[in-house]
Amino acid sequence: MSTVHETASLLLDPAELRSYLRALAVLDATIGDDPRLCHYAFDATWGPGEEAALMENGSGDDFSVLFTPDGVLIRDFDHEWEMSPYGTDDEQVWPGVIDDAPAALRPLLDEPAFCDEGADAPRITACLWRETGDTAWRTGSGIGFPPGSEDPDGSGFLFRLLADRSPEAVRTHFEDYYERPVPLGAVRHVLAGHPLTPAVAAALNPAALSGDALLRRVAAHPEVAAYLACDGEFDLARTDPIESIALPNGVPVEPVAGCNAGGTHYLCGPEVPGGPRPVLYTDSEGQASPTAESLAEALTLTITITLPSWHDALAGFRPPALNSDYLDDHPDHPVVRDRLLAALGLPPATDQEVLDRLLAAAARTIHDGFLPYVPDEEDSPFEPMLGLPAD
16 A cells, blocks of 8 residues: 555655646656646745745646645545545544644645635645655654555655655656656656756757747746836737838848837747747837847846846846846845746856846847838938947
């Protein structure tokens, strides 16, 4: 018989479990094309000082791992199991499952996210916990498991990737779910805690960094959308430029976002499956510049080097002056940056790497015909934003 007691003996310590669950969320978000269909997610802003790793299998079953200053609490819910509250006569949590839960963690069980409307009991069939400073995972000591089932509380089924964390098991799960091959080396790379690189992301899913996939991820993460629209000055709801533009190279342009100062970000070129589309920015003062070779690079730039810092970079400023004013007001930006990039499945990059990409893109302004003009207006070319480095 497999029960929560066996699961407790197989779990990692809290820090390692957190890293592993974050890796599962990264893998799921990268391999999958639609965030709404992902099983695994990691919410670093679950509550004040709290983080949550979440799993929903789309069939009514789920589990959560809540990381708090007081410790870690794990719960699962399998709606078909006999130990489900909906499988009991009184629709209460199975006796003994949460009776021994410590007072410091007990309130987590009553969070609205784990309670169905109109129900008197939270959705729980198994529960584990580990208070801060404890050396082992704990479970209810007086659980009377119903006979006749090899997995009476669903823990063997729902926690199988928490018990068997091998890259092979993880790969098999994602291959079965997404019905396509997943390279074992890329899975090992992410599970080892290494940064998600463009090469690894492309190996896991060639379309992972496509424009459509990224826009779906932004829509699925309110924190990302809010940051882009405000501090990032990359508001995807603003697709109405002040005036129409055209490029001398004849490449079509499509407005994709705007900023509070009246500027507009454009995707350049036709939509080609798997093909990048350079991003062009025009401001309200008649200046313009390519800023990235793809939407993925543009979002990485926007999240890593905030406005007006990348404007300053085009004017010649270099680190450490870039982002210094913003960091003074937002000292937590490095943490927020990493969280937003992870939510989008974008590989992290240093300020220098992002700056180098920006300058390389801007260098194409005139040479490759990316200096726009206003159709039907004489003497209307924009001025390039890229200037000489400051002394």
